[in-house]
Amino acid sequence: MKNEIVSVIQDKAMWRRAKKYALFSLVLITLSCVVTFIIHPDLNKLVDGLGSTIQRGNKEQENEFISYLKNNGFKVPRGMFLMGLIPVPWIYLLNLIFSSIVLGIALSMPLIDSHLSFVKILLTVFTYAPFEIFAYCIFAALIKPMNNAIIKNLLNLVKKGERVPFFIKLKRVFIGYLVLVLPLIIISGFIEAYVADFLYKLF
Template sequence: MFNIQDPNYAKRTIKIFIFTTTIFLITLILAIIFSPSLETFKNMTNGQHGNISKTNGLIKVWQYILNNGFKVPFQMLILALIPIPFLYFLNLLSTTIITGIAFGFAISFDLNKGLTMVLSSVPHTIIEIFAMCFVISGLYKLNKTIIRKISNLFRKTKKQNFSFKLAFSNLLKIYFLIALPLYILAAFLETYLTDFIYNLFT
């Protein structure tokens, strides 16, 4: 599929998504149980996406794409180039945990409005996280290649090296052919569908 020379990238993506969903559900439940003050909740939700929420229409879509589709994956790539396993998971984990906390707090403060907020946010949230999982699936192989090359320098018995060029090529294909279109779709859904669903139920 898409001429990606890594037969396990899709399965790996699904496993990462299941792991992420588990973290999200645990965070959501804990946030509902241990709800903070209303002021803390407002400060946390206002901090998400910075000034993006103040914009509208296609400008808002573009800012979402710029932030989620370009800046975040680039940060993940930089972390993947460091020869430490799974460091590039940090962006996904922070996004998942913050989202779970925000949803949990919203439900805890006002059940009806909270559930409406969660329902309206679910479509773009799932697609955005799924896009991140695809990126991480590609970064996993790239990071593993770097670690293997470095660790072989200190081994008497060398393990088989992976091709950095192939891993990077697969990563680019996964990003441009799968992840980026998902990020773009999530940006449109977050800009237009989220408010539509929320207004429909309020």
């Protein structure tokens, strides 16, 4: 088991994919920020749509941390994993795409309305978001070989080719989630619930 964990952590191909997805996310954040600024949407509707992503409530920090972990540490990865089981390339990137677009929209809001503090938006969202986004990039990079194995095995049923070892890919997804993805989400949740709140109140 120890060798398998080390193998996942030292998988250079996986890290290259994760970095490519991170670059893709950065491009989406930039584009959504620029497009939102050009469109100049109704900020009241925009704030209602983004909800707690850009507005900090008065919730108990502990409950906020637990809620964050439930959603971003379990529900979102579960959704990505289930989409990765569908024999369609890249569909598991949908959540990463959505999260990146939301961040870009949040970043554009102070540009649209000068009454909004750019610093507070940064402290509210961008103190923890890089950890969250990169965790999703890593998870997507882990899911890709599994998704490819499903697609290739389905094609090989027709072509009668050699089967790709699916369960090995599946095991690496779970190992990578436990040792790489979940710790990053925990760090992100801690920053979102405690550090970002503290910095926000300073400004």
